[in-house]
Amino acid sequence: MDNLLEIQNGIAISRASVPQVPSDVFFKSLSEFVKNEGYIVQFFAYQEERSYRLLAVVRNTRLFVIGTEVGKTFRSLTGAVSEKFHLFEREIAEQFGLKPDGHPWLKMVRYHKNYTGEKDVFGNHYQDDIPGNYPYFTVEGESIHEVAVGPVHAGIIEPGHFRFQCAGEEVLHLEIQLGYQHRGIEKMLPDLPQKRLPIIGESIAGDTSIGHNLCLCQALEALADIPVDRGASIIRTIALELERIANHIGDLGALSGDVAFNPPAAYFGRIRGDFLNLLQVLCGNRFGKSLVRPGGVTQVIGEEQLRIIREKLTEITPEIEHVCDLLFTAHTVQARFEHTGTVTEAMAKDLGLVGFAGRACGIAYDARISFPTECYAELPGNSNHVTNGDVNSRATVRREEVMHSLKLIGLLLDKYEVFMDSLIAVQMRDHDLKPDAFVVTINEGWRGEISHCLLTDGKGKLQRYKIKDPSFHNWTGLAMSLRNQEISDFPLCNKSYNLSYCGFDL
Amino acid sequence: MLKIIRNKLEQGCKTTAYPKEPISLYRRYRGLPVIDKNCHTDIVSRCAAICPQDCIDSADKTIDLGRCTFCGHCETAGNGGFVRFSQNFEMGAADRQDLITDGTLPILAAHAKQHFKKLFGRSLQLRQVSAAGCNSCEADTNVLNTPFFDLSRFGIDFVASPRHADGIHVTGPISRNMKQALLDTYDAVPSPKVVIASGCCSISGGPFYGSEEIVGDLSSLLPVDLYIPGCPPHPLTTLHALLSYFK
Structure with a gap:
């Protein structure tokens, strides 16, 4: 908690006052915070001249901010600490080409080229249409079948892809792949x-x-x-x-x-x-x-x-x-x-x-x-x-x-x-x-x-x-x-x- | 059962008599603009400068309804001197060029393709494709199935499969990620088929014009038969366009 700065909703502060800590301190502070009934409001990357920065806004009953500088990879907290980090880390990988090391299910979020021109983390070249190059989670076995739905659905609703792994009528796992609505x-x-x-x-x-x-x-x-x-x-x-x-x-x-x-x-x-x-x-x-x-x-x-x-x-x-x-x-x-x-x-x-x-x-x-x-x-x-x-x-x-x-x-x-x-x-x-x-x-x-x-x-x-x-x-x-x-x-x-x-x- | 009957009595019949009887929208609603061509150039320029969609041509003194989100900022900035938005919601057009307007639109029914009226006048089945629509166009299309509008009474329905459809109704600025699914859906519709571009996004990219991640203009991909402007189009705008063009 000592490394985090308390902030107020909707009050601007100078960027100099956002605590910039070494990356090991950053990840340690974040994981401790999240383990103690802490939630993530924002967790994203941005470019500062030639370096990459991560910034996290977290909340318990109060609101805090913390930042760090990272290289082209950073430590994933998804598997080790909490599922709360899962999509945020994938988003950082997709937007800035920074790889979360040890992420248990590292695949694209929306399917687009990254902003920085770094090597694509997912091995996609984006000449192909969505879904590009990535696997779905599959369940194997003789009585297992897969149901794929979308992106175009049966009603007047937005597009998305749903992949069900089923045993008979029972769903064992559903993977939801979105990105079809991405407008940049x-x-x-x-x-x-x-x-x-x-x-x-x-x-x-x-x-x-x-x-x-x-x-x-x-x-x-x-x-x-x-x-x-x-x-x-x-x-x-x-x-x-x-x-x-x-x-x-x-x-x-x-x-x-x-x-x-x-x-x-x-x-x-x-x-x-x-x-x-x-x-x-x-x-x-x-x-x-x-x-x-x-x-x-x-x-x-x-x-x-x-x-x-x-x-x-x-x-x-x-x-x-x-x-x-x-x-x-x-x-x-x-x-x-x-x-x-x-x-x-x-x-x-x-x-x-x-x-x-x-x-x-x-x-x-x-x-x-x-x-x-x-x-x-x-x-x-x-x-x-x-x-x-x-x-x-x-x-x-x-x-x-x-x-x-x-x-x-x-x-x-x-x-x-x-x-x-x-x-x-x-x-x-x-x-x-x-x-x-x-x-x-x-x-x-x-x-x-x-x-x-x-x-x-x-x-x-x-x-x-x-x-x-x-x-x-x-x-x-x-x-x-x-x-x-x-x-x-x-x-x-x-x-x-x-x-x-x-x-x-x- | 008694509760159902009691609620039924309380609700009564709410279906609108439109188009047999006219319907008026609240005066703050912004529909077809009324343009004063004699307006001073300074006011026109001020309106053009504030327009977030850059849809005012100050030389021609026209507005492009295919780009306009009907935010009304031009009316306020020019104090109504150049543009005033009327409550006329009947704004569908058969030709993209007609949407670049000095306040008048050709009568849609007169510009409809006659063979469409013959083919689809008594029954029209549409497949809706949301291609990066923000869900307000989709929501206000869905609303046509509620008791107030009751679209089915005109023989028009939205169907689940493109194989059952006579055409597609497209919303959204067509993200790169939806382009192929949209074209596949179009191909799956049996000919002859119609294409409807609904909302400023599908006509011009709408709020997202200039983004690298969108196609922006449905007519660059498919032959569009009917344009329905708005952000989103009022359900009555859609209803009027469908009835005038096909009935």
Whole structure:
């Protein structure tokens, strides 16, 4: 702990103050921290003149940072310390051509050339289409068969590849290979004019437009010392909660559809639309795109919008309660939800699951409580009572979060009234960023902890932009949910997490 | 059972009467832009400078709806002097060039291929391919299957297999990693087939234009029949485009 520097969410510090320790000290400090209920928020590489640096942002109840310089290989902590390092180390290998020595399953994450021109760690030349040169984990035996699904799936959803190793109907192992959605976001961001940044921030994962763009704008605000009006903070918080409700409701409907119970599927599908329409009332876009910009929000809530939102919430809250009751008390639904796709608390802790998926396994962490941004410090938290780690727990936690968020929006609207006449909308414009600065921002999106990390160079230009979607932690959780499960339960398990492909692939 | 009936009564019938009856969207929604061609050049330049998508041509005084994300920054920056976004969501186009607009679009139904109407007017099955879409286009396409829009009542459905489809509906800027899967899906659809580019990503790369990891323009790979602009297109924009072009 002595080597780590405590930092605050969304407060920029000088890069000189980030502790740079020898690499053996770095790995020792990190492994001790993670062994003691510590979790990784960010762990990535960047280039400093001709050398490579690693930087880790970690959390327990507080937030810390530590850095080191490494050569072309570094010590892997995945096998020796915790599975939490697994994908982060593979990502570092892919992005910078640095090899984690002793990594138990070193293969590409997204399939792209590295940024540095170093020799490819995976032996790929990238002239071939994905998947390139790498093995899948296979189970051998006479009664074993393999099922390959994707990248193009049967519904209107994003692409990804799922490889099941099965004995009869039972799944022994599921390997999830993504990368099909890779758009090169982290690589392109530092070189773009600032006016393009929020537009991309809103499209990192379109179902989390508010969450990701909030991380982006808060980071720019920290790097440029831009104040945000309290009224604008309230609107941002309302928007993030509307996004949470819309997605949870949509997924509860989809879960209902996946167990062939159609009435709630139809009702929740429609009710989700009502919440997207409320975002449209806020800012003209059903996903909240264009609302959040550095310094505040582009549209304020006036009397009319306040009334529309209030009336809609009054009308729809009892409907949600009734449909939830219909869904969760149906025996056929309970029979399918309970004991399906279970991840134990111990497993969830080793994987470092975040968000509602983590809370459904008994990990109480909620960034809104632990590292509050915007108005969360003054709002009541939520606690969950069904935490068995199965589909039923994930669905129940989402149900509880919907009801909690509805309450929060009511409280926020009351708080907002005094700001209504004084709040001024902001316009997008360029800001000078502090040179040699570092900032990390964290927000609790509907899937869980979203984090952006920015480094500027000596001239105040972005040098490294690192993005982490909660799905980066949780995809492995889905894979573990399928262990010893019937393969026909995959859609149900998948929907109970509903992870982001593009948020992972970037 | 009683609970189902009670919920059914509470929910009632929510399906929209559109297109038989007009439907109006909330006034903050940004649809087809209204452009003042007589606007002073200074204001046009200010709007062009703030546009994150560089989709305003200040010499011609036009906007490229194939690049536009409808963020509305130009309307605010120019105080509505050059561009104002109307609530008209009917923005589909049969020709890429038509999307570069001074505020008017040709009537889509008149530009549809007549043999498509004959072939697919009563039944159209589409295979959706997300090629690096951010999931907002996908989500707002999926929404067409909810009771409010109820797409199936028009004989239009999204199907699981390209073998069962009459065409593909593509979203996203087409990552290099999805290019082959997209082409394979297209090949698996029996001819004659249609190609629909939905959202500014599939038309021009959208927010990601300039990235080395994307193709960016669906028409550079496949013959596109129908363009649906937006970020994402409003479900009604998609509904209108499908009905006008095929029915």
